[in-house]
Amino acid sequence: MRVLVEPLIVSLVSFLLALIIVIVDAVVNNYGEVKITVNKKKTMTVKGGAPLLFTLASQGIFIPSACGGRGSCGVCKVKVLSDVGPYLPTEFAYISKEQMKENVRLSCQVKVKKDIEIEIPEELLYAKKFQAVVEKINNVTYDIKELTLKLIEPKTIDFKAGQYIQLSIPPYGKINEVTQRAYSISSPPSENERIQLLIRLVPGGAATTYVHNYMKEGEKVQFTGPFGEFYVRETDAVMICVAGGSGMAPLRSIIIDLYQKNVEREIWYFFGARAMKDLFYVDFFMELEKKRKNFHFIPALSSPDPQDRWNGEIGLITDVLDKYLKGRIDQSKPKEGYLCGSPGMINACVQVMKNNGISEEKIYFDKFA
Structure with missing residues (x-):
């Protein structure tokens, strides 16, 4: 009889504890309906308790988040104009001291517990x-x-x-x-x-x-x-473009778009890869180089295989970029940098560009960490 009673008691206690947890959670975390005001002109009533990122998405306002709201990319920043509590440890790595002064927060880490007022770039509303x-x-x-x-x-x-x-x-x-x-x-x-x-x-x-x-x-x-803010600025500056791997994507879109619109800006496109098996779209860009006198395509391999029989540039893309900026690209012309790749590659290219007189304010990229 004891063998049967003890499991029943354990099950009953477990059930009661689970029930208490559910009740406490419902009471403590029941924030009811709260209001979110966006850019001082749009107010919505939502159910409280969820992170701001997902609450906004449920209302058709999509804040970019490269990691999907896991708090590991730092992309989903919004300016919070009302008190939502102190910064969380998960935010410190992504929010600078200057941004903290402006109440910039990670929307995936801020829970909507009461009425809140935020400010976001206008284009995100669309x-x-x-x-x-x-x-x-x-x-x-x-x-x-x-x-x-x-x-x-x-x-x-x-x-x-x-x-x-x-x-x-x-x-x-x-x-x-x-x-x-x-x-x-x-x-x-x-x-x-x-x-x-x-x-x-x-x-x-x-x-x-x-x-x-x-x-x-x-x-x-x-x-x-x-x-994203990675798009071409409408100037006459020489475009210094650098990519590696799938970082090819936005630069391909940009270059095709410019030539479809007959924009004849000078463009130098550096594409870094390890070996020939990592190169792609090469024929397309080389053919474009033949048709457009202001377009220059420079693929570079850091570690070509012997069977590649590679006759092009060899070395890290940063070294190739530095060589061209110092010796083959007109130093007297204003320049802008457009980068897409890993954070490490971007940081290294930014430094090379700065060392060669391109101001950091003229270097554009979306860094997907």
């Missing part, structure tokens, strides 16, 4: 959620896929060349929740019924593993956007 179908998947290298998404609803997208979207990846395998990741658009804005993305396989990456191993043509997907 970002949308899109339904699309995977029209084509191409392998451009052994670890980079070119993904073509045909829009279903809305049927077209308006964006600036260089901007990015956030792709939603459904649960699969051991991944039991939707994953969101940021990817730059590689196609030009003129092709507004579809977009192309370049997605490199990251070992262990939830989103890239799905795209490379699970995604099929004909599959329906969702994404939000467009986002």
